[in-house]
Amino acid sequence: MTTTCPSGQHAHHDVYAAQCPCRALLDLLANKWSALAIGALEDGPQRFGELQRRLQGVSPKVLTQTLRRLEDFGILDRTVYPAVPLHVEYALTPLGQSAALPLNALRSWVEDNIDQASRPEPGR
Numbered sequence: 001m002t003t004t005c006p007s008g009q010h011a012h013h014d015v016y017a018a019q020c021p022c023r024a025l026l027d028l029l030a031n032k033w034s035a036l037a038i039g040a041l042e043d044g045p046q047r048f049g050e051l052q053r054r055l056q057g058v059s060p061k062v063l064t065q066t067l068r069r070l071e072d073f074g075i076l077d078r079t080v081y082p083a084v085p086l087h088v089e090y091a092l093t094p095l096g097q098s099a100a101l102p103l104n105a106l107r108s109w110v111e112d113n114i115d116q117a118s119r120p121e122p123g124r
Contacts, residue, residue: 033066035103042100045091
């Protein structure tokens, strides 16, 4: 699907084109940890520890990398509060809130349909 670039920065947007800048954002949003972090932040700002507990199984390193990438793309804001100990919160930006809508639908679809999906056999 090709669309005209509303910002005028590119001739057009086509995620199927190898050099389209849209692919980097698609790659970020299609990442499991990104989709889960965005979903967790739908409930409001959270601290790193809260996010790590909510996203069971994510390592601190991977969560840090994920949050940094989401911040770099303008999906979330990182706010540092000068306190002892240091207090940092992550919150969705308006762009992140708009991404949360389709990702929420995808997470719900996965939960509703996992039992119907066939899984590959171990070792395949």
